[in-house]
Amino acid sequence: MCWKLSKVKKLADYARAEPLAFVVLYKLTHKHTSSSPPSQTTLSTYRFVCAERKMPLDVSTELVLYRDPWEIKKKLTESDVNSSSRLLLPLDCLKAHVFPKMSEEKVRRVKSGDDVEVLVLDMDTDREHQLVFCLWKSGSYVLKSGWTQLFVRGLGLEVGDEIGMFWDEASCKFHFKVLHKVALGTSNAAA
Incomplete structure (x- = not known):
């Protein structure tokens, strides 16, 4: 599913209006260019957008340990x-x-x-x-x-x-x- 930038902006507006929807996932697409082979007509990248700050946030794969509850x-x-x-x-x-x-x-x-x-x-x-x-x-x-x-x-x-x-x-x-x-x-x- 490819989203146009206008849909991303609409989702970001919705996220600003709805505090619980703080993070929006969207998909960037790159159209076929003459330098790329025809089999690679669409390349997709997933990123997170912070709706309040309009800043892209990369997804981290770093393992984060939570605090030990046994005080x-x-x-x-x-x-x-x-x-x-x-x-x-x-x-x-x-x-x-x-x-x-x-x-x-x-x-x-x-x-x-x-x-x-x-x-x-x-x-x-x-x-x-x-x-x-x-x-x-x-x-x-x-x-x-x-x-x-x-x-x-x-x-x-x-x-x-x-x-x-x-x-x-x-x-x-x-x-x-x-x-x-x-x-x-x-x-x-x-x-």
Whole structure:
């Protein structure tokens, strides 16, 4: 399908009028010239046109990796999987990635030592669990009240396993994933 330049201009006008139609794909054609063989009567090139700036943008084939969503990564320690019945969360990660996204009221309650119920979505099983997020007297932040039963025993977590978590601001819950199982030597971080 060959488009004339007038059709491209009409599409660009439409794209300016419709904000969602920001990029327009068009096809340039070159007519047969006396210097080219008759079998090559039409050569086509695909380009993108930025409708707002009227600038052609080449299509990139460069692989771009997206940011790693697992902002809290932790190799489980003995105290995370034993009878302490809690997951110790790294304070620097909470300050950088969780507290700024969590509601002010929840942050205030957690920092004052209250037990705050939070949902944790296990991305491996697609199940939600309700745990308690709190500040211990030692100054450590932990997830408890179900951690051992639902995660350690339920997922067979052991010392050295690596987990990943992040706080989802839109759904107001932690997302959890086992990134690497030491005992099995498997990794599902790309999943």
